Amino acid sequence: MPVLRDISLDIGSQGLTAVIGPSGTGKSTLIRCINRLVEPSSGEIWFEGRDLTQLKGLALRQARARIGMVFQEYNLVERLTVIENVLCGTLSRVSPWRAFMRRFPQPMVNRAFELIEAVGLDEGFARRRADQLSGGQRQRVGIARALMQSPGLVLADEPTSSLDPKTSVEVMDLMARLAAGQGVPIIVNIHNVELARRYAHRIIGMSKGEVVFDGAPEQLTDADLRTIYGGEDWLG
Amino acid sequence: MSAQPALKMAPHQAFVPNWGARLAWAALAVYVIYATGTLEISLERVWRGLDNAGRFLGRMFPPNTEADKLELIRSGIVESLQIAVLATVIGVMLSLPLGLAAARNLSTPTLSWAARALIAVLRSFHPVIVAILFVKAVGFGALAGVLALIVSTLGFVGKLFAEVVEEMNPKQVEAVRATGAGFLNVLIMGVMPQVFARFIGLSVYQFDSNLRNSTMVGIVGGGGIGAPLFTAYQRFDYDVVFTILIIIIALILLCEVFSAQVRKVFQ
Numbered sequence: 001m002p003v004l005r006d007i008s009l010d011i012g013s014q015g016l017t018a019v020i021g022p023s024g025t026g027k028s029t030l031i032r033c034i035n036r037l038v039e040p041s042s043g044e045i046w047f048e049g050r051d052l053t054q055l056k057g058l059a060l061r062q063a064r065a066r067i068g069m070v071f072q073e074y075n076l077v078e079r080l081t082v083i084e085n086v087l088c089g090t091l092s093r094v095s096p097w098r099a100f101m102r103r104f105p106q107p108m109v110n111r112a113f114e115l116i117e118a119v120g121l122d123e124g125f126a127r128r129r130a131d132q133l134s135g136g137q138r139q140r141v142g143i144a145r146a147l148m149q150s151p152g153l154v155l156a157d158e159p160t161s162s163l164d165p166k167t168s169v170e171v172m173d174l175m176a177r178l179a180a181g182q183g184v185p186i187i188v189n190i191h192n193v194e195l196a197r198r199y200a201h202r203i204i205g206m207s208k209g210e211v212v213f214d215g216a217p218e219q220l221t222d223a224d225l226r227t228i229y230g231g232e233d234w235l236g
Numbered sequence: 237m238s239a240q241p242a243l244k245m246a247p248h249q250a251f252v253p254n255w256g257a258r259l260a261w262a263a264l265a266v267y268v269i270y271a272t273g274t275l276e277i278s279l280e281r282v283w284r285g286l287d288n289a290g291r292f293l294g295r296m297f298p299p300n301t302e303a304d305k306l307e308l309i310r311s312g313i314v315e316s317l318q319i320a321v322l323a324t325v326i327g328v329m330l331s332l333p334l335g336l337a338a339a340r341n342l343s344t345p346t347l348s349w350a351a352r353a354l355i356a357v358l359r360s361f362h363p364v365i366v367a368i369l370f371v372k373a374v375g376f377g378a379l380a381g382v383l384a385l386i387v388s389t390l391g392f393v394g395k396l397f398a399e400v401v402e403e404m405n406p407k408q409v410e411a412v413r414a415t416g417a418g419f420l421n422v423l424i425m426g427v428m429p430q431v432f433a434r435f436i437g438l439s440v441y442q443f444d445s446n447l448r449n450s451t452m453v454g455i456v457g458g459g460g461i462g463a464p465l466f467t468a469y470q471r472f473d474y475d476v477v478f479t480i481l482i483i484i485i486a487l488i489l490l491c492e493v494f495s496a497q498v499r500k501v502f503q
Contacts, residue, residue: 035414065416075411079429088425091417099424142411149415 002041003029004209011153016176016186018196021206022229027189030206031155034187035067036060048152065092068146068184070175072158074138076130082141083126086112089148108148115144119174136167143175147182154179156188160195168192172199193225292474299482300475308464309480313487316460319381320447326382327389327446328439334390335397335435342401342427351398359391367453381458385446392445393438397431400438404430436502440495447491451484 003026011017019027032038034045036052045052048066055063068089076085090108091099098104104112116126119140130138139159146154156175160168172188176199179186190196196203197217205213205220205228213224337343338351361369367384374380404427412426454462461480468476 037410037414061416061418063416064414067414067416069411069414071407071411073407075407077408077412077426077429078405079433080425084425084429088412088417089415091412091415091421091425094421096418096420096424099421145411145415 002209004033004040007043007211009204009211009214011185011187012202013185014180014183015201016179016188016199017202017204018200019187019189019204019206020191020193020196020228023191025206026209027206028157031157031187031189034153034155035064035069037069061092065149066152068149068151068154070139070142070146070154070156070159072161074135074142074162076138076141076145078131079129081127081129082116082121082133083109083112085130085141086115086144086148089145092149112144112148115147116141118147118178119144120170135163136171139163139167139171140174143171143178147178147184151184154184154186156186156190158189158191161191168195175199193220295472295474296478298475299479300473301479305476305479309461309476309483312454312461312464312480313483315378316450316454316462317447317487319378319385319453319458319460320443320450323382323385323389323450324439324443324446327386328393328442330386331390331393331397331439332435334394335401336423336427338394338398339401341404341406351394355391355394355398358387359395363388363449364452364456367458368456371457376457376459378459381450381453381460384453384458385449388449389442389446393435393442396438397435400431400434401427433502437499440498444488444491444495448488 007030019030021027029038033040034047034052036055040053043053047063050059050063052060052063077088080088084102087094087104087108090104090112094104094108113123113126117123121137121140121144125133125137125141130141133141139162142159154175159175160171163171172195175186175188188196188200197220200217203213203215203217203220204211205224207228207230212227213220334351334355337347338355340348343351363384366387367380370380370383374383408430409422409426412422417425451461451465454460454464455466457463461484465477465480468474468480
C-alpha cells in the first residue's frame with residue numbers, strides 16, 4: 001500500500017512552498033523522496049534536468065549536494081562544533097583527507113563564518129559544541145549547514161515543530177528571508193497553518209497521501225482545512 | 237460518577253508471581269549444594285588449606301631485593317609493558333575497521349555477518365590458549381605474546397565497538413548523508429564524532445586488560461614477566477614471587493591513573 005498516490009507537483013524556482021496536512025499523511029515521505037532519504041517505489045522526480053529517482057552513487061551524491069535539508073530535530077552532529085557542523089555542507093566537495101584533518105579550503109571556512117553570522121549567531125558560537133546550544137540556535141546552525149551547500153533547493157521537514165512559538169516565527173522568517181535573498185526555492189512541511197499562511201506563497205494541502213489543496217494562502221478556506229484535516233471542532 | 241455500593245471484592249493483585257524465575261533460583265541453589273558435595277569442599281578442608289596458606293605467605297616475607305633478581309624482574313616487566321603497548325596499538329587500529337564492518341547499521345548484511353563470525357572465533361579462546369597456539373606457530377618470545385593479545389584485543393574492542401556504532405543516533409548520520417557526502421566523509425563527520433570517545437574508552441580498558449594478560453602469556457612462553465614468575469613459583473622462591481607481585485600491582489595501579497587521564501582528554 002503506497003504512502004503517496006497520484007501526486008504531480010511543479011515547484012517554481014523561487015519562493016516558499018508550504019506542505020500542510022495531518023500527521024502520518026506522507027508529508028515527510030514526500031520531502032524525503034526528493035533527496036532519496038526515502039526510496040520512492042515508482043514515479044519520477046525531476047530536478048535540474050535529471051530524474052532523481054534514477055540516480056546512483058556519485059550522481060546521486062552530486063544531486064543531494066544541490067539540495068539542502070533542514071530537520072525537525074535539527075540533526076546536528078552533537079559532538080561537533082558549530083563551525084564543523086556548518087562545514088558539513090561542503091562535504092560533497094571536500095576530500096576525506098581534508099575532512100579528517102579539518103583542513104577545509106579557506107574560502108569555504110570564510111563562507112561558513114559569513115553564514116553563521118547571517119543566521120543570527122555571532123562568531124563566538126563557531127567553536128562551541130552543538131550540544132551546548134538551545135533549540136532555536138541549533139536550528140539556525142541547521143539552516144546555515146543547508147545554505148553552505150549553495151543549494152538549488154532547500155527542503156525543510158517540520159523545521160519549527162520542536163521550537164517555541166516565538167522561535168518558530170524567527171526561524172521561518174530567517175528561512176524565507178535567506179532563501180529569497182539567494183533566490184533558492186524552499187519546500188517546508190509544517191503543522192502550523194498560521195505560519196504557513198504568513199510565509200508561504202503557495203500552500204499544498206495533503207490528506208491520506210494525496211494532494212487535496214494547491215493554491216495561494218489567500219485561497220485557503222475553512223472548507224479546505226476541513227478537507228485536509230477532517231472534523232471541524234478545532235477550527236473554533 | 238454514580239454511587240456504587242461498596243462491594244466485597246478480591247484484592248487487586250499488583251505483582252503476579254513469576255514461577256519460571258522462582259524455579260530457576262531454586263534449581264541454582266540445588267546445584268550449588270550438589271557441586272559443593274561432589275568437590276569435597278568442607279569446613280575441615282578449608283581449615284587445612286588455611287594452615288598451608290599461612291606457611292606459604294610466611295615464606296614470601298621479606299620480598300627478595302637482590303640485585304640480580306631485580307635485574308631479571310626489570311627486564312621481564314619492561315618486556316611485558318612493551319607487549320601490552322604494541323598489542324593494544326596494533327589491535328585497536330585493526331579493531332576500528334573490523335568494528336565498523338560488523339556494525340549492522342553501517343555495513344552490508346554479508347560483510348557484517350562475516351565480521352561478526354570472525355569476532356566470534358577470535359573471542360572463543362582465552363588469551364593463554366591463543367598464546368600457546370602462537371608459541372607453537374612462531375616460536376618462543378614476545379612476538380607470540382603480542383600476536384595473542386592482538387587477537388584478544390580484536391575480539392573485545394571489535395565486538396563492543398560494533399555495538400557502540402549500532403547505538404549511535406541515525407538522524408545525525410542521515411543529515412550528513414543528505415549533504416551529498418560520500419561514505420568516507422559520512423564516516424569522518426557523522427559517525428566518528430559520535431563514537432570516538434567511547435572507542436577510546438574501550439581501547440584504554442583493553443590496554444588495562446592487555447597489561448594484566450601480558451604478565452601471563454610468559455607462562456606458556458609468550459615473553460614478558462610471566463616466565464620468571466612461573467619459574468619462581470616452581471622453585472619455591474616465594475620471596476621473588478612476592479617482589480614480582482608487588483611490582484605488577486604497582487604497574488596496574490599506575491595504568492589505572494593513566495587511563496583516567498586519557499579518558500579525560502578525549503571526553
